[in-house]
Amino acid sequence: MHRLSRPGLAIGAAALLVVGLSAPAMAASVPMTLSAPSGPSQGGNTLTGTTTTAVFNANSAVEFQYVGTGAAAACSAVYAAPAAVVVAGTPPVQTAGILAVPAANVRLLSTTKLGITVPATVALAGGQTTAKYNVCVYSGTVTGASGSPLIANAAYSIAAKPVISAISPSTGPALGGKTVTITGSNFPTTAGALTASIGGTALTGISVAANGNSFTANLPAKTAGGPYTLSVTSAGGTVTKANAFTYTNGIVVVPNTAPNTGATLPDIDIQGVGFTNLDFSMTTGATPNDAKSHVYLVDGKYDPTTNSGNKTIGEVAECINVLVVSDTEVICSMNLRSRISTTGTYTTVAAxxxxxxxxxxxxxxxxxxxxxxxxxxxxxxxxxxxxxxxxxxxxxxxxxxxxxxxxxxxxxxxxxxxxxxxxPRTAASVTTVNASTGVTAAAPQFTVADVGRSITGTGIPAGTVISAYTSATQVTLSNAATAGGTVTMTIANPVPVPNGTYTVAVISNGAVDVQAGGASEDANYTESIISSGSTFTVADY
Missing domain, CATH: 2.40.30 (Elongation Factor Tu (Ef-tu); domain 3)
Structure with a gap:
């Protein structure tokens, strides 16, 4: 003690005391960018905080300081003593609270980046649905007027974590466009505050019920598959429900009715998903049972399972000359004039x-x-x-x-x-031109009555009909010839597809027994499902 009485020492001690009581000299706090501006009530999630200035070190300490519902408050200038959450008012809501992050939950990633695990105490209180905090980073944990200064700060909000109970329906067509309803709780009702996705593809047109316990959304188009995971994201975080939804290979056909008369094959428009992955290169009607992709008309549910070497339930007609417009649309010509037999051949009226x-x-x-x-x-x-x-x-x-x-x-x-x-009759000395639909006879061979009739011969694809009459020596075919030359042809009445209701099916592989477990199994085999959109009626207008 007596050493302190010496004048020099006394002066030094006084000087130290004055310095200790004065506000510390410190650099200004810098803004910090959080990896997520919001998160779930009760924490448990990890954030990263990044600055453009090197301010972090091993002693950096973090606090969540409650902002409240009024004007945003700033972080305290120095490290503040943790303070319990205060709840007051009617209805009761949080009014204060300084929540320290345990040192073990603050990870120094670099001098410009921290990892921060949000404490469970950062939670909604009373009747709150959201709450705002400042995330305050200090150089240490010294409190008081000369305590550890603020070095970085960011705004953060919390909300109740959404809960998913169910999705209805749990299946839908790959072309999308349908509405699903997701039930649960804690869905924010503010427009744009909720997003959701199925298998990583965002749902659109989200509309949340006033009570926040359900929302509806529109299904986007997505390649058939699943069951996919449903994800819902709000300010309260992201939650998922595994195996929630399956996209079925559904299609919509327009128009969905046509007659089985007339030489002109009706064009139909098919909407679905995944068409660019299919190979329709052989759909000229020549080989309806080949291993390429096809659009079939089926009496019931298509079943390629072998039955004495033939399909158990095969096609009765084929939509030929398929044109892929986009991944979600194809156009083709439905040949209803010539029915395909169980052996995969086009039938004609026998003599x-x-x-x-x-x-x-x-x-x-x-x-x-x-x-x-x-x-x-x-x-x-x-x-x-x-x-x-x-x-x-x-x-x-x-x-x-x-x-x-x-x-x-x-x-x-x-x-x-x-x-x-x-x-059937024969037409001799008929000349075809490769890749042309024109046919010319050396002598009168054709009549107007031949329009719509089946015509077969060398270089003429199976299922071809006479589509137009020009003269007794010249007609037009529904399919282009695959070879040129002068041949004898047979003209016959095709057996039309009977009037009735059928299903249009898009098949990735038209061969027999290619389904899972079949003798010719195709691991990538797909077929569209029966739905209201795939129904097709053959009838007179």
Whole structure:
């Protein structure tokens, strides 16, 4: 003590006392950017705080100082003694609180970056739905007038963490556009305060119920798959629900009805998802069961499982000449004039035999009480085995009534009980051009009645019909020839797809038994599902 009485020492002690009581000299606090400006009530989440100036060190200390609902308060100039949360008022809300972050929860990442785990005490109190804090970083934990100065600060808010209970429906079409409802709690009602996604794809048109316990949203388009995780994010943080939603391979077909008559194949527009990943290069109608992608018309649910080498439930028609507009849209021409058989081939009306034909010498009239002639017989071949009553190459020119027809050539004898065969006819010396739909005959071979009829021959894709009549020597086909040359062709009446209700199905692989577990399993095989959007009706307008 007596040493302190010496004048020099006394003066020094006084000087020290004055310095200790004066406000410390300090650099101004710098702004800090948080990795997230908000988070859940009761903390537990980790933030990073970054500055553009090197201010952090191993002694840096962090506090969450309550701001309140009024004008934003600033961090205290020096480290403040932690203070318990104060709740007051009616309804009761937090009015104060200084919450220190334990040193173990402050990680020095660099002189410009800290890792901060938010304490559980940073929580909503009373009837609050949100609360504001300042995140205050100090050079240490010394309190008082000469305590550790503020070196960085940032604003932070908390909110109740959202809770997901369920999503309804839990499946939807890949093309999106449907509405889902998510139930739970703590969904903020302020516009734009809530976002959500399924499998990382954002939901749109979010509308939160007034009570904050549910919201509706529009499904975006997404490639079929799942079940995907549902994520919901608000100021209270992000929550997820695994295996919440499955995108089904649904499509919408427009128009969804067409007749099975007429030479022009109706074009349809199909909307879905994932079309650019499909290879429609062979959908000319030639090989409906090949391993390329196809658009089929199916009577029921498509099933490629083998049944004696054929599909259990295969296509009855194919939408040919597929044009991919975008990943979500294709256009194709539905061939309803030619039904595809269970073996994957296009069917035509077989020849039929009439045993009670009657001819008159030099007359072009033929009668039969049992033939039941129709307009479909016009242009068809009519032959007699011995050719003694009807010249070879004769065709039916017109149908007078169900028992009488007019022939292209006069009968050479009068007879009754003539056995005649009525069916497909051949057209000789017909010239095709590779990649062209035009067909030219050396002599008159065609009639207007041939429009819509099946035509087969070398270089003509299966399922081809005559789509337009120009003259007796020139017609247009529905598919371009795959080879050029002069050949003999067969013209027949196709068997149309019967009137009824069907399903349009987009198939990634049209071969037999390619489903999971099949002998020809394709690991990437996909098919669109049956839905109201995929229904297609074959009927007269």
């Amino acid at each position: 039929r035999t009439v045993a009670d034909g009657a001819t008159t010498n030099a007359s072009t009239t033929l009668t039969s009480a049992t033939a039941a002639f129709t307009s479909a017989d016009v242009g068809m071949s009519l032959s007699v085995a011995s050719n003694t009553q009807v010249p070879a190459g004769t065709t039916i020119v017109s149908v007078t009534n169900p028992t009488t027809v007019v022939l292209s050539a006069a009968a050479t004898a009068t007879a009754t009980g003539v056995s005649t065969t009525i069916g």
